[in-house]
Amino acid sequence: MAYKSLLTLASSAEGVAAAVDAAARVALASDAHLDALALGVDRSQIGYSYVGSGAVILQIAMERAEEEARLNGKALKDALAAQGPDLRFSLDSAVAQLGALTDLVSSRARYADLVVLPKPYGKGSGPEAEAVIEAAMFEGQAPVLVVPERGFAAGAAPRRVVLAWNQSREALVAARRALPFLKAAEQVVITIVDPPAHGPERSDPGGMLCQLLVRHGVKAEVAVLARTLPRISDVLARQCQDLDADLLVMGAYGHSRFREAILGGATRNMLESAQVPLFLAH
Structure with missing residues (x-):
């Protein structure tokens, strides 16, 4: 693909x-x-x-x-x-x-x-x-x-990618659509922020997605982060900064567009403040 x-x-x-x-x-x-x-x-x-x-x-x-x-x-x-x-x-x-x-x-x-x-x-x-x-x-x-204003990565494909994962349909669609970038990257970090204690992936957060990507030849790993900042978007932005990431992949508008426009949300927050290229899919 x-x-x-x-x-x-x-x-x-x-x-x-x-x-x-x-x-x-x-x-x-x-x-x-x-x-x-x-x-x-x-x-x-x-x-x-x-x-x-x-x-x-x-x-x-x-x-x-x-x-x-x-x-x-x-x-x-x-x-x-x-x-x-x-x-x-x-x-x-x-x-x-x-x-x-x-x-x-x-x-x-x-x-x-x-x-x-x-x-x-x-x-x-x-x-x-x-x-x-x-x-x-x-x-x-x-x-x-x-x-963003700073442009794309130095090469044709990003070297380090942060893939935001919350078990949602939107996040899975984004991961599948981003496969060409993910397969070409040197490192893909599946990033999960404050996973639910009683969710379907409680014993192995991100494990099934990591397995899927590895079978495609993606150099994937999982990072589970605590929500140490007020917004999920802030945690993801800091993760991109810490890893010197070239791309952030995430599902877009898990809430309704109207709710995000009025109250805000991870998608809108990232669009407003993103310092790295942002790959979105819904």
């Missing part, structure tokens, strides 16, 4: 270079094709405009979205040109209203083995950045590699 069809999308110019560089490294190492899509988003709320002004507002909003798509397309084009002549890629652009963004993104993501995106929070990022990630994972059913 290898990633043969990759997709990256730009809803703003921020983070495009790091995301394209990461996607290109993976594509070149896997002899894969990279599709790049520049997005322009119409964020107008026409339902709240004065009577008779709707057409004018729509026209202005569409012109802004088209200009945004051009700027994002230029950022993508420059980043792709910096990757050298061996990269096979295509570049396209599209404009959509914020409410229709999910359909547009999912229609592209469902035909990709891996979607590579910049970190959704930070300077220049709007609400559409998180919407793109969620659309790719939920409706597009694609794993997502989120690349």
Whole structure:
């Protein structure tokens, strides 16, 4: 198994270079094709405009979205040109209203083995950045590699990987989808934070998953950690720092997206603060 069809999308110019560089490294190492899509988003709320002004507002909003798509397309084009002549890629652009963004993104993501995106929070990022990630994972059913400002690992594949494990469906899906990265890594640490004393894996936390991965040739081991910090995401972040990890793999949105948006959760916390590339699947 290898990633043969990759997709990256730009809803703003921020983070495009790091995301394209990461996607290109993976594509070149896997002899894969990279599709790049520049997005322009119409964020107008026409339902709240004065009577008779709707057409004018729509026209202005569409012109802004088209200009945004051009700027994002230029950022993508420059980043792709910096990757050298061996990269096979295509570049396209599209404009959509914020409410229709999910359909547009999912229609592209469902035909990709891996979607590579910049970190959704930070300077220049709007609400559409998180919407793109969620659309790719939920409706597009694609794993997502989120690349922070510092970029991807030095090589085409991460050397040390932290795999977050909590026995959930989402975590298992993430582990399976990340197999190409896991098999290429020098070390994969299955990390379990404060496992339940009466759970199904109480006698051997992470043992069955470790066995599964080892049979695939993954150099896996298990680490069971106490919850010494207030949030699970903080413990995982410290584990990545302690191991000098190049990638964190985790299942995404074990709770509902609405609950995470209001109350927070491990997925949202990691997306906000991740210092290493983050591999997510749902």
